[in-house]
Amino acid sequence: MPALAASAGDRPEGLDGHPLTCTASEVAAAIEGMMRHATAMEAEGNYVDSHGQSEIGLEQLRERAVARTEAAVPAPWTDRLPELAARPLDGDTAGAVIA
Numbered sequence: 648m649p650a651l652a653a654s655a656g657d658r659p660e661g662l663d664g665h666p667l668t669c670t671a672s673e674v675a676a677a678i679e680g681m682m683r684h685a686t687a688m689e690a691e692g693n694y695v696d697s698h699g700q701s702e703i704g705l706e707q708l709r710e711r712a713v714a715r716t717e718a719a720v721p722a723p724w725t726d727r728l729p730e731l732a733a734r735p736l737d738g739d740t741a742g743a744v745i746a
Contacts, residue, residue, distance in 0.1 A: 724731070
């Protein structure tokens with residue numbers, strides 16, 4: 648498991664000075680705890696892809712087989728995407744689009 652990088656010398660350390668190793672689902676909690684508690688430790692960086700997925704989680708994909716899915720059938724409203732993108736949706740409008 649990758650360790651959470653922090654600028655506390657040459658090695659990543661947790662709040663108690665021990666190396667901090669966490670899974671992808673624990674990264675956000677580890678960073679939040681590090682920032683909310685009285686500590687001089689600072690995160691060197693937060694690396695995410697365009698959808699907010701942590702880089703640590705993406706590294707694990709190399710170790711797993713990714714299943715292929717069949718081609719998705721487009722939703723019935725996809726031909727209206729330009730119209731929908733041109734104006735904000737409210738609750739009444741969303742109900743009309745789905746119907």
